[in-house]
Amino acid sequence: MEELVALCKRRGFIFQSNEIYGGLQGLYDYGPLGVELKNNLKQSWWREMVFDRDDVEGLDASILTKPSVLKYSGHEDTFTDPLVDCKECKSRWRADQLKSKNCPSCGSDNLTDPRPFNLMFKTSVGPVEDSDSFAYLRPETAQHIFTNFKNVVDSTSKQLPFGIAQIGKAFRNEITPRNFVFRVREFEQMELEFFVVPGTDDQWHESWVEARLNWWNQQGVNKDNLELYHVPEDELAHYSKATVDIMYKFPHGLEELEGIANRTDFDLGSHSKNQQDLDIHSSVLENNESNARLATQDHDSKKWTxxxxxEPSAGVDRGVLAVLNEAYKVEDLGDGKTRTVLELKPHLAPIKAAVIPLKKNHEELVKIASEIKKDLQKLRLGRILLENSGNIGKSYRRHDEIGTPLCITVDFETLEDQSVTIRDRDSMQQNRIKISDLSNYLEGLVLN
Structure with missing residues (x-):
């Protein structure tokens, strides 16, 4: 983990937030390369979930959330962690994460009894701060999908089964943020709520678990480093009939990368009015405030269902950490030399290609390199970088370390035959190719 953290700061992937003022625990900023990697991972998820399917629609809902939404979803009562304080050093800890009953900071066993701590952030809405003018920062992206269910159905005429996908920020006031970007207080989620006919849910649940495993593998996460954890009944969330967690071998240990839950009809039922007319799961809360019936009606029988x-739900930040961990390699080149390389999948790489004039500031070489850069950038595959450093060896090593899959060298032979040298990041093999063939070559590399 220390090596990844150092690489992320040195090369501009991830920084500690508010660092010049001492930092703020559990918050991180994504730098020039990190934001590209993060966006590429989100775009890959969106393509998989929305663009490549005919049964999923997208949504981008608000972060501020009316308290009644999280009251009837059950969050106000259940979204808590057990908190203990050390009476000696005054530090605070999650009771369920203490490996012993001693304080991890000072070793004292003089701890308070566990008490529930609500994880949701509150903020004021409007000019007057009082008990009736607050809202929550959403602790998950799911609830606004459920409250928009009728809007999406009415505007798209979707029939079961279908899904609603959303990527967005969520906020949890974690007691002990830890392990870099794995557990933080402000994070992003990639969530799909896939609505199915009751009775077909078990089959769909299995199908989505397999689909999500395959997707992570396509992002470069080795299946050997993934395990499925079938959450025991006594550990299930209040809304869940069954949950399967995709566990990944992070640098700090085996922990959850994504959860796929069968939420039954709990959420739509919780937010629906006229519940007595609907056949709803027995654990759903009584609802007296909603003005919507979040259900579908059969055209023939007129029965409401x-x-x-x-729900496949993945953390973007955990995904970035897993992808970086999988890609990070330190290779022995012999003669006491090593190279650090990020073997990122090309579609995730922050920089798709670096165009490098062999001689720094050589007018003709730089002119051709600039034209190649502009032409490749027009493909809209991602960032193309012009690297006018004059040191080809150092340029290769730098781009190995940040995961650039292709380096294109413009040399003096280019002036004669309009060809360039292309270098593959992983194999380090070099070949000559015509400038006119570069666009097709790069598209094949990134899109396949």
């Missing part, structure tokens, strides 16, 4: 929901 509250769909069951399968």
């Amino acid at each position: 509250v769909p069951y929901v399968i």
